[in-house]
Amino acid sequence: MYSADRRRLERNGHLLIDRLAVLASAMSEKTDLIGALNWRYATKEFDAGKALPTETMERLLVVLRLSASSFGLQPWKFVVVEDREKREPLVEHSWGQRQVVDSSALIVMCRPTEFGEADIDRFLESTASTRGVDLESLAEYGGMMKGFIGRLDAATQADWMSRQIYLALGNLMTACAIEKVDSCPMEGFSAVEYDRILGLADLGLTSVVLCPVGYRAAGDKYASLAKVRYSADEVIVRL
Numbered sequence: 001m002y003s004a005d006r007r008r009l010e011r012n013g014h015l016l017i018d019r020l021a022v023l024a025s026a027m028s029e030k031t032d033l034i035g036a037l038n039w040r041y042a043t044k045e046f047d048a049g050k051a052l053p054t055e056t057m058e059r060l061l062v063v064l065r066l067s068a069s070s071f072g073l074q075p076w077k078f079v080v081v082e083d084r085e086k087r088e089p090l091v092e093h094s095w096g097q098r099q100v101v102d103s104s105a106l107i108v109m110c111r112p113t114e115f116g117e118a119d120i121d122r123f124l125e126s127t128a129s130t131r132g133v134d135l136e137s138l139a140e141y142g143g144m145m146k147g148f149i150g151r152l153d154a155a156t157q158a159d160w161m162s163r164q165i166y167l168a169l170g171n172l173m174t175a176c177a178i179e180k181v182d183s184c185p186m187e188g189f190s191a192v193e194y195d196r197i198l199g200l201a202d203l204g205l206t207s208v209v210l211c212p213v214g215y216r217a218a219g220d221k222y223a224s225l226a227k228v229r230y231s232a233d234e235v236i237v238r239l
């Protein structure tokens with residue numbers, strides 16, 4: 001081989017290696033989101049012997065706090081139950097599903113039983129102090145939100161709050177997947193019984209949806225089942 005050709009090949013080889021290095025570093029900086037979403041599944045069996053590190057749990061709670069909500073009103077409270085004695089009586093009100101007790105923590109996602117003008121005033125005060133603006137400058141915005149909330153009947157208002165909570169649930173599940181934490185969204189429970197047993201009604205709350213978090217048990221056969229999802233052609237509509 002001519003030395004010029006050899007040099008060119010070597011140079012191209014180096015360029016290729018450089019490109020691969022750049023790609024690899026970009027990949028390591030970027031989260032493998034699709035991989036994480038394929039890894040996660042609605043965990044049926046948690047390993048009761050494995051607890052989430054405190055720091056990981058705290059990160060998940062930050063994710064909940066950072067969730068978006070309509071007007072930013074955050075009509076939610078996230079009740080964290082780690083104590084297994086408190087959780088054991090919940091199993092019979094969860095269709096017998098043991099995730100609520102075997103997980104590292106059970107997050108009971110709640111909405112307030114009442115939501116009104118005082119909550120909007122509280123939010124306005126929080127906005128004013130966080131952003132360093134006059135409360136009066138937010139009066140029109142506040143009036144608009146009060147008008148919106150005031151026009152909803154109780155059932156529609158409850159539904160509106162639940163929708164915000166489901167957004168937080170989605171964020172939590174995705175964050176769990178990225179953090180290699182297992183989770184299971186759960187609607188299979190009695191809100192009335194949860195509210196009673198956990199004393200949520202006394203806190204002015206009612207449970208909406210659950211999300212136990214922790215680590216999958218080695219024997220959970222659901223972990224290896226293929227994902228059942230419609231094809232892109234069936235669910236994505238491009239106009």
Ligand SMILES: Cc1cc2nc3c(=O)[nH]c(=O)nc-3n(C[C@H](O)[C@H](O)[C@H](O)COP(=O)(O)O)c2cc1C
Pocket residue numbers: 040041042043044097184185186187188189209227
């Ligand atoms: C709102 C909601 C409620 C759910 N309730 C339960 C439940 O009570 N128990 C359970 O084992 N799975 C529950 N699931 C899990 C779904 O069955 C599961 O997400 C779905 O079959 C897709 O499977 P995958 O999440 O494992 O990919 C629920 C999921 C959602 C989104």
